Amino acid sequence: MTESVRLPAVNDMGNYEIRLESIGGLGANLCGKMLGELGLRHLHLNSASFSSYGSEKTGTPVTAYIRYCDWDKDIRVHSPVVHPHLLCIFHDALLSDSGVLAGCTKDTVIVLHTTDTPDRIEKRLYRLSHRIPFQALYTLPAQQIAMETHSRINVVMLGAMVKAMGFIPLLSAEDICSETLGKKYPDALAANLAGLRGGYEAAKLLSMAKESADTTSKTTAGNAGGNTAVASPTAASPMPAGGLNPHFGNSVANDLSPSRQGYIPLFIQERCINCGLCDSTCPDMVFQFEKGMYRGREMMVNRGLDYYHCKGCLRCVQVCPTQALVKGLESEHPHKEWFLPNQELIRRPDYYEKTGADGYITSESYLTEKRIEGGEV
Numbered sequence: 001m002t003e004s005v006r007l008p009a010v011n012d013m014g015n016y017e018i019r020l021e022s023i024g025g026l027g028a029n030l031c032g033k034m035l036g037e038l039g040l041r042h043l044h045l046n047s048a049s050f051s052s053y054g055s056e057k058t059g060t061p062v063t064a065y066i067r068y069c070d071w072d073k074d075i076r077v078h079s080p081v082v083h084p085h086l087l088c089i090f091h092d093a094l095l096s097d098s099g100v101l102a103g104c105t106k107d108t109v110i111v112l113h114t115t116d117t118p119d120r121i122e123k124r125l126y127r128l129s130h131r132i133p134f135q136a137l138y139t140l141p142a143q144q145i146a147m148e149t150h151s152r153i154n155v156v157m158l159g160a161m162v163k164a165m166g167f168i169p170l171l172s173a174e175d176i177c178s179e180t181l182g183k184k185y186p187d188a189l190a191a192n193l194a195g196l197r198g199g200y201e202a203a204k205l206l207s208m209a210k211e212s213a214d215t216t217s218k219t220t221a222g223n224a225g226g227n228t229a230v231a232s233p234t235a236a237s238p239m240p241a242g243g244l245n246p247h248f249g250n251s252v253a254n255d256l257s258p259s260r261q262g263y264i265p266l267f268i269q270e271r272c273i274n275c276g277l278c279d280s281t282c283p284d285m286v287f288q289f290e291k292g293m294y295r296g297r298e299m300m301v302n303r304g305l306d307y308y309h310c311k312g313c314l315r316c317v318q319v320c321p322t323q324a325l326v327k328g329l330e331s332e333h334p335h336k337e338w339f340l341p342n343q344e345l346i347r348r349p350d351y352y353e354k355t356g357a358d359g360y361i362t363s364e365s366y367l368t369e370k371r372i373e374g375g376e377v
C-alpha cells in the first residue's frame with residue numbers, strides 16, 4: 001500500500017532526519033534500512049539510509065541515519081544526521097554517554113527504550129550538566145514487549161517510532177515489515193508484526209511539565225522554543241582527544257550487558273563436568289577456568305561467568321552436554337550467582353596511560369602489551 005504523506009517538519013535542505021542510537025546486536029541497522037525503504041516504497045518520499053559501526057562486534061555502539069524528503073526533491077546531503085527530527089535510543093544505558101543526545105533541537109522527538117519510571121527518567125536526564133530542548137519524549141519497555149511477543153527489539157522500536165513521528169500509517173510499517181522480514185524469517189513474521197504493534201501501542205508520551213516549568217528560565221535564548229530541556233551535547237563537553245570512552249557498549253569498558261535481550265546463561269555447578277565446551281564456544285571469554293580439583297584429579301575447573309562480558313547469545317547453553325548451563329530470564333536473576341569478573345580483562349587506569357586506548361584482548365593488543373613490557377613477541 002502506497003500512501004502520500006506530508007512531512008511534519010524539514011530542515012533548510014528540505015529533509016526530515018532520523019538518527020538511531022543503538023548497540024550492536026539490537027538490530028538498529030536493519031531497522032534503519034526498513035525505515036529507508038518504507039519512505040521510498042510506501043510513503044511516496046525520497047529517502048536515504050545508512051549506518052555507522054564502531055566495530056563489527058556485538059555490543060559496540062551502532063548509529064543509523066535516515067533522511068526523507070518530498071518525492072520531487074533530491075537528497076543532497078549524505079553525511080551523518082546532526083540535528084535529528086526523530087532520535088531513537090535503543091537502550092537507556094546509552095544515556096550514560098551524553099553524545100547520544102547531541103544535536104537535539106526544539107523540533108526533536110525522542111523515543112527511548114527504558115523500564116525506568118517517568119520520575120527516574122526525568123532525574124537521569126536532568127542530572128546531566130547542560131541542557132538542550134526537545135519537542136517530546138516517548139518511552140516504552142521494548143525488551144519486555146519483544147520477549148512477550150517473541151520478536152526483536154528493532155521491530156518494537158520501529159512501531160514506537162511510527163507512533164512518535166505521527167505521519168506514517170501503521171499499516172505501511174506492517175507492509176515493509178512483511179516484505180523485509182517476511183522474506184528473511186517467514187516463520188517469525190507473525191511474532192515480528194505483533195512486536196511492531198506492541199511497540200506502537202506501548203509508546204507513551206512522557207509528560208515533563210514540571211521540568212519544563214523549571215527549565216524555562218534556564219534555557220538560553222536559542223533554546224527558548226523547546227518544551228523541556230535535557231542533557232548536554234558533546235559540543236559542551238567534548239571528548240578529550242585520544243581519551244577513552246568508558247561507557248556501556250564500549251569494548252574497553254568490557255561491559256556488554258546492555259546488548260543482552262532479556263536472557264542469560266545460568267550456571268549449575270554441580271552438573272558441570274568441566275569439559276570446557278562452553279569456554280571454547282563462547283565468543284567473549286566469559287567463562288573463568290582455574291586450576292582446581294574435580295573427582296580427585298587436578299584439572300582446570302569452571303568457576304563461573306563474567307556477566308559484564310556476556311552478550312547473551314546462549315551458544316554456551318546449546319553446547320553444554322550436561323545442562324550445567326540453562327537459559328534464564330535476566331530479570332529473575334538481578335544478583336547473578338557465579339558472577340566472577342575476568343581478572344585478565346580488568347585494566348587499571350595506568351594501563352591506558354602506558355599503552356593508550358588499546359583494544360582489550362585482540363591479538364594485536366596482546367602483542368603491544370608484550371612489546372611495551374620489553375617481552376619477546
Ligand code: SF4
Pocket residue numbers: 271272273274275276277278279302319320321322323324325
Ligand atoms: S560445557 Fe557445561 S559441563 Fe562443560 S564445562 Fe561448560 S558448563 Fe561445564
Ligand code: SF4
Pocket residue numbers: 264265281282283284285286287305309310311312313314315316317
Ligand atoms: S551467552 Fe554464553 S556463549 Fe554467549 S556470550 Fe554469554 S557466556 Fe558466552
